[in-house]
Amino acid sequence: MPLTGKSVRLARLSRPGDGRFLFVPLDHSVSDGPVVSAAGFSGLVKEIVEGGADAVVVHKGRARMIPPDLLSRCSLVVHLSASTAHARDTDAKVLVGDVEEAVRLGADAVSVHVNVGSDTEAAQLADLGTVSAACERFGVPLMAMIYPRGPRIADPAVPELIAHAANIAADLGVDIVKTVLAAPAERMAEVVAASPLPIVIAGGGDSGREFLALAATALDAGCSGLAVGRRVFTSPSPEQAVRELAAIIHGHVLPSGPSPRSQMAGVL
Numbered sequence: 575m576p577l578t579g580k581s582v583r584l585a586r587l588s589r590p591g592d593g594r595f596l597f598v599p600l601d602h603s604v605s606d607g608p609v610v611s612a613a614g615f616s617g618l619v620k621e622i623v624e625g626g627a628d629a630v631v632v633h634k635g636r637a638r639m640i641p642p643d644l645l646s647r648c649s650l651v652v653h654l655s656a657s658t659a660h661a662r663d664t665d666a667k668v669l670v671g672d673v674e675e676a677v678r679l680g681a682d683a684v685s686v687h688v689n690v691g692s693d694t695e696a697a698q699l700a701d702l703g704t705v706s707a708a709c710e711r712f713g714v715p716l717m718a719m720i721y722p723r724g725p726r727i728a729d730p731a732v733p734e735l736i737a738h739a740a741n742i743a744a745d746l747g748v749d750i751v752k753t754v755l756a757a758p759a760e761r762m763a764e765v766v767a768a769s770p771l772p773i774v775i776a777g778g779g780d781s782g783r784e785f786l787a788l789a790a791t792a793l794d795a796g797c798s799g800l801a802v803g804r805r806v807f808t809s810p811s812p813e814q815a816v817r818e819l820a821a822i823i824h825g826h827v828l829p830s831g832p833s834p835r836s837q838m839a840g841v842l
Contacts, residue, residue: 579713
């Protein structure tokens with residue numbers, strides 16, 4: 575890929591330069607409430623950075639509260655979508671920021687949430703297309719947090735549904751897909767094979783060693799990393815939690831043979 579603003583920013587999203595990603599979303603404070611005390615926010619971000627995260631994901635207002643020196647060692651992703659747990663339709667998402675605002679904040683990327691199968695799917699897809707066009711104008715990478723989720727989705731872990739979601743993202747100009755892990759996890763390889771984009775798996779709220787094993791399975795299936803929020807900021811030691819995840823993502827040995835994940839080396 576020729577040197578462009580987008581290619582430079584994409585490269586920053588993987589600190590070791592291996593095309594793998596560990597994102598720590600902290601955008602839950604809009605949807606669910608505070609993830610940490612006001613006084614503890616900078617300390618939480620510092621632990622995340624010290625643990626080896628590649629990027630934090632926050633809303634635009636919260637981005638202004640991150641000490642700039644921390645962002646010299648960790649990328650910033652500004653999340654542009656929002657909803658709350660108190661809404662009539664919790665699957666609905668609206669845009670609350672734009673790409674130009676994110677650029678002014680120094681963001682390395684932006685993210686947009688889309689629930690495929692929700693009652694407001696059409697509006698969310700339109701928003702994704704609008705943001706994608708703006709990302710091209712400003713040279714900013716776009717991550718889609720795109721999930722099969724809504725009244726017409728009986729099982730969001732069906733591989734065919736996840737593959738469809740990933741390809742929607744690809745067709746609308748996204749650079750990285752964040753989505754759910756297929757069940758069983760081994761079938762995630764089918765999703766990766768069908769996706770022209772790197773896939774990052776959402777971590778969810780469960781804790782324990784079982785998740786670390788699932789993370790390794792996802793990487794073996796060709797996924798490009800993880801986006802883990804709750805299990806980090808609810809951990810007694812966020813730094814240690816991030817360190818364990820980073821060791822899996824950036825130290826994981828691939829099975830022999832080509833992997834779709836390795837294709838990112840040519841992109842970055």
